[in-house]
Amino acid sequence: MFDRTTARQPPRHRRAGRRLGVFAAALLLTLPVGATTMPERSAAEVAAASALVVEATVLDARVVRVERRIVTVTELRVERVLRSAEPGVAPTVVTVALPGGELAGIAQKVPGTPELRVGARYLLCLSAEVLAGARAVVGLWQGAWLVDGGALRPFTPAGLAPAPLARASLERAFAGAP
Numbered sequence: 001m002f003d004r005t006t007a008r009q010p011p012r013h014r015r016a017g018r019r020l021g022v023f024a025a026a027l028l029l030t031l032p033v034g035a036t037t038m039p040e041r042s043a044a045e046v047a048a049a050s051a052l053v054v055e056a057t058v059l060d061a062r063v064v065r066v067e068r069r070i071v072t073v074t075e076l077r078v079e080r081v082l083r084s085a086e087p088g089v090a091p092t093v094v095t096v097a098l099p100g101g102e103l104a105g106i107a108q109k110v111p112g113t114p115e116l117r118v119g120a121r122y123l124l125c126l127s128a129e130v131l132a133g134a135r136a137v138v139g140l141w142q143g144a145w146l147v148d149g150g151a152l153r154p155f156t157p158a159g160l161a162p163a164p165l166a167r168a169s170l171e172r173a174f175a176g177a178p
Contacts, residue, residue: 038112041142043173050125050138053083053174055147056094057121063101070108072101073134074116076124082174086128094126097134112157114144121147123170145170 047053056076063072074096081090099110114137116122125143126135137143141155151164 038140038142041139043142043170046125046139046143047083047174050083050143051085051128052081052091052094052126052135053124054078054091054094054126055080055082055121055123058116058118059093061116061118063103065103069099070101070103070106072098072116074098076116076122079121082123082171095134096124096126096137097130098137110140112140112155114141114155115159116144123147123152 041049054076056078059075059077061072061074063070065071076094076096078090078092078094084090096116098113098116100108100113102108114122123145125138127138129135141157144155145152145165146155146160148164150167152167152170153164154161
C-alpha cells in the first residue's frame with residue numbers, strides 16, 4: 001500500500017521558484033513584443049483594469065532569477081487604499097513583481113517598467129494577486145506615480161517624468177473608475 005508520508009515532495013524553495021516562474025512568464029506575456037508598443041491608456045482606464053489602487057511606501061526589494069529571467073520583487077506598506085475591487089479587509093502590505101533588475105552583475109531592463117526605490121512612496125494601480133501573493137503594476141509605467149509632496153510624478157516609458165501632476169485631478173479620475 002502507498003504511504004503518502006513517504007511520497008517524495010520537491011523542496012519548498014523549488015516549488016516557490018516554480019510558482020514565481022509561472023508568474024514571471026504570465027507577467028512577461030503582458031509586455032510589448034519587439035517593435036510593438038503598449039497602447040496609451042488614461043488614468044481612469046488603468047484604474048478600471050486594476051483590482052487595487054493604493055498609495056504605498058517601499059519597504060524592501062529583492063531581485064531573483066526565474067529560469068532565464070530576472071524579476072524584482074518589492075514589498076510595500078499600504079498607506080491608503082484609493083480603490084479596491086476585492087471584497088474583505090484592505091491589505092496593509094502588498095508584494096509587487098516587476099520584470100527586470102540586476103543580479104550577480106547581469107542586468108535585464110524591460111522598457112516601461114517603473115523603478116520602485118526603497119523608502120519612496122508611490123501611487124500604484126495593481127492587478128489581482130497573480131501567483132504566490134504577488135501583483136503586477138497594471139500598464140507598467142501607466143499605473144505608477146511617485147508621490148512627490150502634494151503632487152504626483154508619472155512614469156514614462158523612459159523613466160520618471162520631470163513635471164508633476166496635480167494629485168486632485170488624478171484622484172478624480174480614479175473616483176470615476178467602476
